[in-house]
Amino acid sequence: MDDIVKQALAKWPNVPHCYGWLGLDARGNWYMRDDRTQAMGPFRAAKGSMLRHDKLIDFIHRNYEHDDEGQWFFQNGPQRVYVELEASPLVWRVAEDEGGGFTVTAHTGKATEVSGCLLDEDGRLYLVSPFGLGLVHTQDVGIAAEAVERGLWIPEAVQASELPGRFGHVLSPAERHAEAATPASAAHP
Structure with missing residues (x-):
């Protein structure tokens, strides 16, 4: 602050x-x-x-x-x-780094680590981090899909309406x- x-x-x-x-x-x-x-x-x-x-x-x-x-x-x-x-309270920007890994940054500019991956009934991809839950920006879904295909993030099926209660x-x-x-x-x- x-x-x-x-x-x-x-x-x-x-x-x-x-x-x-x-x-x-x-x-x-x-x-x-x-x-x-x-x-x-x-x-x-x-x-x-x-x-x-x-x-x-x-x-x-x-x-x-x-x-x-x-x-x-x-x-x-x-x-x-x-x-x-x-x-969601955060919107994630995802990029592939030079080492073949992925960086995740909130719309606020804070970089984070991913601890979970969720896929809702409409196909929207969310990532969980120490900062909280965030939706992957639509422009970065293709990049995030690469992380999923490589097995780095394994999506859990969820209902979007349940996310506020689950993540507070x-x-x-x-x-x-x-x-x-x-x-x-x-x-x-």
Whole structure:
């Protein structure tokens, strides 16, 4: 986490969290979701405006983490901005190295080691690492398939809907927050 962010947290410790305003798609792109976009539906239905400012994206990457409940967020100074996830909290870029092995790097730029490989009902390939679960970027599926063909990664068949429970991440912190804020009597008339 950036020092300036740590200083802001110390100076303003009680800034309310932000929900629904930032999304991460299955290709590692960030989306800003204003009120109008949020009113159109959940992130999968209404993404919003893709962020293109490199310095802002780098700042988000450096300050992207998860809480104890598996909700991923961007710590924006004193404010925690929870992220709506299209598929997984991480998106992996895979490359073959000069030695014939494979390197795996998160959309945030962090390199990692693979400890598991999963294939869902739609043919999407996920990799498990010490950082968590991530979807292989669509442009790198062919390269990842080479690792599978060589027996380096052995895919386990999974249902995509079971992954958040199994790996402890929340796809929609905004939805969870709204449910928690709704009194039981209002939810069940």
